[in-house]
Amino acid sequence: MHVLPRYPFRRPPELDGLSPSDPRPVVVIGGGLTGLALALDLARRGVPVLVLDDDDTVGVRGLASRGMCWAQRTLDIFERLGVAGRITAKGVAWNVARVLAKDQPVTSYTLQDQPDLRHNGFANLQQYYVEQYLVEALQAEPLAEVRWLNKVEGLTQTGQGVRLTVGTPDGTYELDAQWAVACDGASSPCRAALGLAPVVHDRTEDRWIIIDIMVPGCDWAQERWTWLDASANGGRAVWRHKMADDTWRLDFQLREDEDAVAAATPEAMRRRVHALFGDGLVFEIAWSGVWAYRHECLADLRAGRVLFAGDAAHLVAPFGARGGNGGVQDADNLAWKLALVLNHGADEALLGSYSTERKQGAFENIRQARRSSRFVHPQGQASARLWREAIIAMAPQLPWAARSINTGRLSAPCRYTGSPLLADGADAAGEGAALPDVRLGPTSLHRLLGPWFTLLVFADRLPRALAAVQHPLLTVVLLSPACDKPARAALLRQLGVGSDSGECWLVRPDQHVATRRAHLQPALVPALLAAALAPVPTDPPTTPAHDLHATTA
Numbered sequence: 001m002h003v004l005p006r007y008p009f010r011r012p013p014e015l016d017g018l019s020p021s022d023p024r025p026v027v028v029i030g031g032g033l034t035g036l037a038l039a040l041d042l043a044r045r046g047v048p049v050l051v052l053d054d055d056d057t058v059g060v061r062g063l064a065s066r067g068m069c070w071a072q073r074t075l076d077i078f079e080r081l082g083v084a085g086r087i088t089a090k091g092v093a094w095n096v097a098r099v100l101a102k103d104q105p106v107t108s109y110t111l112q113d114q115p116d117l118r119h120n121g122f123a124n125l126q127q128y129y130v131e132q133y134l135v136e137a138l139q140a141e142p143l144a145e146v147r148w149l150n151k152v153e154g155l156t157q158t159g160q161g162v163r164l165t166v167g168t169p170d171g172t173y174e175l176d177a178q179w180a181v182a183c184d185g186a187s188s189p190c191r192a193a194l195g196l197a198p199v200v201h202d203r204t205e206d207r208w209i210i211i212d213i214m215v216p217g218c219d220w221a222q223e224r225w226t227w228l229d230a231s232a233n234g235g236r237a238v239w240r241h242k243m244a245d246d247t248w249r250l251d252f253q254l255r256e257d258e259d260a261v262a263a264a265t266p267e268a269m270r271r272r273v274h275a276l277f278g279d280g281l282v283f284e285i286a287w288s289g290v291w292a293y294r295h296e297c298l299a300d301l302r303a304g305r306v307l308f309a310g311d312a313a314h315l316v317a318p319f320g321a322r323g324g325n326g327g328v329q330d331a332d333n334l335a336w337k338l339a340l341v342l343n344h345g346a347d348e349a350l351l352g353s354y355s356t357e358r359k360q361g362a363f364e365n366i367r368q369a370r371r372s373s374r375f376v377h378p379q380g381q382a383s384a385r386l387w388r389e390a391i392i393a394m395a396p397q398l399p400w401a402a403r404s405i406n407t408g409r410l411s412a413p414c415r416y417t418g419s420p421l422l423a424d425g426a427d428a429a430g431e432g433a434a435l436p437d438v439r440l441g442p443t444s445l446h447r448l449l450g451p452w453f454t455l456l457v458f459a460d461r462l463p464r465a466l467a468a469v470q471h472p473l474l475t476v477v478l479l480s481p482a483c484d485k486p487a488r489a490a491l492l493r494q495l496g497v498g499s500d501s502g503e504c505w506l507v508r509p510d511q512h513v514a515t516r517r518a519h520l521q522p523a524l525v526p527a528l529l530a531a532a533l534a535p536v537p538t539d540p541p542t543t544p545a546h547d548l549h550a551t552t553a
């Protein structure tokens with residue numbers, strides 16, 4: 001069995017009165033997936049960052065691994081952060097999902113079978129591996145420091161920043177920061193310290209037990225399987241995913257009246273696994289844990305000089321693997337904004353757009369997970385149950401019925417249509433959306449992007465006036481030279497634009513499209529950049545939209 005790394009405690013200089021006179025630019029509280037991704041992004045963007053973690057390892061002791069299913073967008077972000085290669089090499093790639101109902105195969109579908117894209121489908125890997133790779137990447141960053149066994153015990157806003165009280169095995173010290181980012185998980189002590197509580201959008205009795213099992217040499221398909229109404233699980237659902245190290249993630253839905261403690265005993269877990277796969281299966285239990293269906297989000301992801309990210313900001317049930325992937329997208333959204341505020345004179349109002357955009361992402365995740373949950377487990381809703389029965393019965397014959405089977409719509413990036421950085425709203429197709437990493441011969445679209453904003457010009461020649469546009473945060477990229485015939489076709493398929501169309505796209509540092517124009521007057525570029533940096537007031541939604549037809553796709 002894999003052994004988690006242990007990181008040493010080093011006595012912080014503050015304990016010996018050697019605190020720096022200036023506040024630290026950013027302190028990240030919590031060295032989990034979101035906090036580590038954020039710290040790495042900040043350091044690579046030139047921001048000194050300190051991560052405080054109350055533990056001395058990744059995951060949670062005992063090989064805990066909640067997140068494990070990394071979406072294409074997340075892999076694109078990890079690519080930018082330099083860790084995607086390790087994740088895909090160790091992880092298990094998959095893009096087929098199969099559904100059984102009452103033990104019979106009903107449908108299967110193939111996700112994102114798009115050779116045009118650099119990362120395809122999903123990569124499954126235990127979260128502790130991803131975190132370990134992020135830690136190792138951070139160790140190579142001169143601007144980053146991770147302090148293990150440093151627990152934030154107090155947090156107060158000081159007006160110009162945040163004062164933290166940090167407990168360590170050697171004693172307690174105080175630390176000032178210009179900005180603190182709380183990535184301290186679903187029960188976020190930082191949230192509590194500021195008297196904040198998330199808004200609860202859904203909470204039901206639906207509970208599931210995760211049983212991660214190691215089955216050496218097992219030849220089950222490298223696919224996502226969902227059993228609906230599985231007889232081996234008392235007529236309830238089960239998911240199966242393959243992860244690294246011959247380990248399989250099994251999620252079993254519990255009966256409403258089931259005692260979760262009794263279900264988590266080794267004997268009960270083994271009985272469950274044997275019931276589904278037969279008594280002959282030889283396996284070891286690597287980890288187990290119970291989760292409950294809960295959807296929450298803070299009203300504002302910014303409170304003064306404290307920002308919230310990952311599960312501390314919003315919580316979504318695992319349907320569609322939207323939790324961990326959402327946390328990485330938070331980091332991706334926040335890092336460039338903090339870096340521009342701290343190092344490049346951007347107005348701190350830019351950080352308000354972090355809250356609006358990522359709340360939109362959280363609400364989209366909640367809406368999708370809610371729909372899936374209602375399909376998988378319609379509870380008391382008679383009409384939803386009838387609809388589900390009909391859909392399942394028709395699915396083997398009717399493709400539209402098969403498509404309506406919703407066992408979890410898998411994580412996809414949010415298009416920031418409600419963004420205050422889109423001055424005129426998302427007018428043109430693609431505005432607000434994440435740019436996919438299209439393969440362009442030996443390179444790819446994302447590799448051509450600059451570190452901050454990029455003006456992508458889809459043309460053979462750069463108009464002279466555009467060539468003269470100079471801005472310290474802007475890279476102008478002429479696309480055509482990077483495109484042979486197949487690359488031109490791929491761009492058209494993926495973006496709906498030809499490499500010689502003359503269109504100009506302004507792409508943000510997080511690869512989301514800020515503006516798309518058929519023809520761009522060079523004189524407008526500074527104004528477009530200014531708009532992408534200065535939020536205009538909008539009315540953000542306060543609840544995830546409710547779906548009348550919750551069981552449909």
Ligand SMILES: O=C(O)CCc1cccc(O)c1
Pocket residue numbers: 066067068069210224239241249251318319320321407408
């Ligand atoms: O396949 C799905 O829809 C969810 C997979 C998943 C993701 C994260 C945790 C977990 O237990 C299952």
